[in-house]
Amino acid sequence: MTKYIIVSGGVISGIGKGVIASSTGLLLKTTGLKVTAIKIDPYMNIDAGTMRPQEHGEVYVLNDGGEVDLDLGNYERYLNVTLSRDNNITTGKIYREVIEKERKGDYLGKTVQIVPHVTNEIQDWIERVSKIPVDETGEEPDICIVELGGTVGDIESAPFVEAMRQFQFRVGHDNFALIHVSLVPDMHGEQKTKPTQTTIHSLRGLGLLPDLIACRLLVPQPLRPDTKSKISMFCHVAPEQVFGVHDVSSVYHVPLLLQSQGIVEFLTKRLNLGNVKITKEMSDRGRSLSERWRAMTSGSERAFDTVNIVLVGKYTDLKDSYMSVTKSLEHSAFRVNRKLNWVESSDLEPEAQREHPLRYHDAWRAVVGAGGILVPGGFGNRGIEGMLLAIKHARENNKPYLGICLGFQLAVIEWARNKMNIPDATSTEFDQNTKSPAIIFMPEISKTHMGGTMRLGLRPTVFQQGTETWSKARKLYGGAGKIWERHRHRYEVNPDWVEKLSASGLSFVGKDEKGERMQVLELHDHPFFMGLQAHPEFCTRPLNPSPSFLGLVAAAAGSDLLQEQMMYQLKHFVPPHPEDAMVSEAELRNGQPVAYGKDQVLVNGSADSEN
Numbered sequence: 046m047t048k049y050i051i052v053s054g055g056v057i058s059g060i061g062k063g064v065i066a067s068s069t070g071l072l073l074k075t076t077g078l079k080v081t082a083i084k085i086d087p088y089m090n091i092d093a094g095t096m097r098p099q100e101h102g103e104v105y106v107l108n109d110g111g112e113v114d115l116d117l118g119n120y121e122r123y124l125n126v127t128l129s130r131d132n133n134i135t136t137g138k139i140y141r142e143v144i145e146k147e148r149k150g151d152y153l154g155k156t157v158q159i160v161p162h163v164t165n166e167i168q169d170w171i172e173r174v175s176k177i178p179v180d181e182t183g184e185e186p187d188i189c190i191v192e193l194g195g196t197v198g199d200i201e202s203a204p205f206v207e208a209m210r211q212f213q214f215r216v217g218h219d220n221f222a223l224i225h226v227s228l229v230p231d232m233h234g235e236q237k238t239k240p241t242q243t244t245i246h247s248l249r250g251l252g253l254l255p256d257l258i259a260c261r262l263l264v265p266q267p268l269r270p271d272t273k274s275k276i277s278m279f280c281h282v283a284p285e286q287v288f289g290v291h292d293v294s295s296v297y298h299v300p301l302l303l304q305s306q307g308i309v310e311f312l313t314k315r316l317n318l319g320n321v322k323i324t325k326e327m328s329d330r331g332r333s334l335s336e337r338w339r340a341m342t343s344g345s346e347r348a349f350d351t352v353n354i355v356l357v358g359k360y361t362d363l364k365d366s367y368m369s370v371t372k373s374l375e376h377s378a379f380r381v382n383r384k385l386n387w388v389e390s391s392d393l394e395p396e397a398q399r400e401h402p403l404r405y406h407d408a409w410r411a412v413v414g415a416g417g418i419l420v421p422g423g424f425g426n427r428g429i430e431g432m433l434l435a436i437k438h439a440r441e442n443n444k445p446y447l448g449i450c451l452g453f454q455l456a457v458i459e460w461a462r463n464k465m466n467i468p469d470a471t472s473t474e475f476d477q478n479t480k481s482p483a484i485i486f487m488p489e490i491s492k493t494h495m496g497g498t499m500r501l502g503l504r505p506t507v508f509q510q511g512t513e514t515w516s517k518a519r520k521l522y523g524g525a526g527k528i529w530e531r532h533r534h535r536y537e538v539n540p541d542w543v544e545k546l547s548a549s550g551l552s553f554v555g556k557d558e559k560g561e562r563m564q565v566l567e568l569h570d571h572p573f574f575m576g577l578q579a580h581p582e583f584c585t586r587p588l589n590p591s592p593s594f595l596g597l598v599a600a601a602a603g604s605d606l607l608q609e610q611m612m613y614q615l616k617h618f619v620p621p622h623p624e625d626a627m628v629s630e631a632e633l634r635n636g637q638p639v640a641y642g643k644d645q646v647l648v649n650g651s652a653d654s655e656n
């Protein structure tokens with residue numbers, strides 16, 4: 046029987062419910078349990094692919110091509126699991142199911158209502174998805190963390206809260222625990238409990254009892270004992286059910302903070318976890334996870350040398366637009382024992398010099414002073430010329446460079462313009478009628494839908510013959526002949542250009558299985574110059590950083606560090622995907638993709654990144 050831990054929120058959203066939920070999952074994993082996670086978003090949207098990243102933060106891509114938001118990324122990274130698009134429930138998805146059933150006559154002509162039809166659908170969905178294996182064991186998870194987006198009391202979340210109220214009886218008391226995350230404002234040193242009292246009151250009114258109250262303090266001071274007893278008294282829970290979560294130096298410390306307050310012991314008792322069978326192998330694995338996590342967090346505190354990376358993108362007010370990219374950098378910095386200092390830089394084009402001379406100057410100073418330069422995937426084509434200049438700077442000055450998706454394509458364009466003397470080389474994405482299309486529109490042809498679709502989800506890349514002797518990318522990926530990363534793009538290097546690009550010295554070390562699509566590029570005589578058409582940032586893990594980012598960060602910290610990491614990776618790299626996700630097209634069953642998920646129909650004018 047799966048055990049469910051619901052994480053709800055009160056007072057305001059955006060206070061770190063996701064981090065508390067994933068930290069709890071991680072702690073349970075260290076005891077040897079198998080943990081999965083579901084995120085409920087009370088929105089009407091059906092997938093995040095059509096949402097604008099400027100408004101919403103990054104669009105995160107799953108193995109099955111599901112386009113979701115960044116919270117599922119949190120779970121994949123903390124729990125080292127592989128989730129599917131069904132792990133994200135939205136109001137829109139639930140309503141679509143209910144309406145489809147109604148159309149098929151499944152409800153036998155009854156009146157279809159929020160209670161019980163929508164609430165039943167929610168419960169069925171959670172039960173079904175919680176049983177899907179998500180890790181290397183291929184077994185049903187023991188624990189499912191369900192994060193309820195929004196705050197309790199919202200109109201939007203009402204059907205979900207009601208569904209959870211019913212769910213506690215469906216699965217039974219021993220299999221259902223609720224963590225409610227609340228805000229404890231700190232006013233000039235005084236910790237206020239009123240908002241927490243109010244939100245717990247409304248929670249109880251809706252029929253849900255908190256097992257744990259996680260009190261978020263948005264300051265570095267911990268929850269005081271007297272505040273704790275006050276909350277315990279006024280919210281009618283025992284003091285050991287009240288947890289404080291103050292601001293800590295990094296989110297990776299949150300699991301330790303929760304552990305020190307006894308969350309594992311509490312949940313073990315409350316959910317009767319002693320009765321769950323844990324094999325010796327799983328408990329050893331859990332123990333080693335716990336040790337490595339501790340070593341990582343304490344190591345990062347002791348790191349004092351800094352590595353400077355400049356991310357050449359577009360200033361967006363939303364820090365989250367590059368969430369996975371910055372996580373990948375962070376994980377890599379942990380590995381090489383450096384403090385990460387990354388800055389974003391835009392306004393590098395000559396026009397910016399006239400319009401914003403100061404910004405232009407600062408931006409170039411950052412680029413010139415950086416240890417490594419990163420051009421991530423992008424949206425829109427503003428700032429392209431500036432990025433090309435930054436790439437040229439990296440290439441000519443032997444500065445470590447990593448290009449992701451758009452950054453890969455621009456590295457090709459920069460090469461064509463400046464090394465091959467084709468000054469008008471560009472992408473048909475920027476100029477449809479160009480005479481020098483280095484990058485062209487090349488969607489994947491779908492077997493089930495008319496026309497082309499976006500290349501989306503986990504795809505293999507094959508390292509070319511001869512690369513084993515010199516390719517840094519290949520070494521960083523453990524020397525494997527075939528690697529797997531997630532894709533999200535429609536444009537590719539023009540196949541007609543590949544020969545001349547390669548002949549002039551740009552090496553495409555990794556291609557798709559048919560050899561038609563260029564997927565990894567490298568320069569032979571450069572300390573570190575690499576581009577990937579895929580989005581490796583979606584598969585980074587705190588203890589297993591994405592190889593390409595690790596290469597960039599290590600190279601930026603010094604060439605001996607890069608050597609050291611390549612040696613380490615050759616011995617120890619393990620891909621973060623379960624075996625059965627890495628099934629190649631040649632091994633398709635009945636012509637249907639096994640791990641590739643449902644096809645995505647090409648939507649014209651979809652909101653963003655489609656390089």
Ligand SMILES: *[C@@H]1O[C@H](CO)[C@@H](O)[C@H](O)[C@H]1NC(C)=O
Nearest residue numbers: 084090092093113114116133
């Ligand atoms: C789930 O999908 C909805 C709709 O696209 C999106 O708004 C939400 O952010 C997604 N949540 C997660 C955790 O992926």
Ligand SMILES: *[C@@H]1O[C@H](CO)[C@@H](O)[C@H](O)[C@H]1NC(C)=O
Nearest residue numbers: 125180181619620621622623
């Ligand atoms: C992470 O997951 C992958 C694939 O499921 C597995 O091979 C690997 O051993 C896991 N890593 C850790 C540190 O548990």
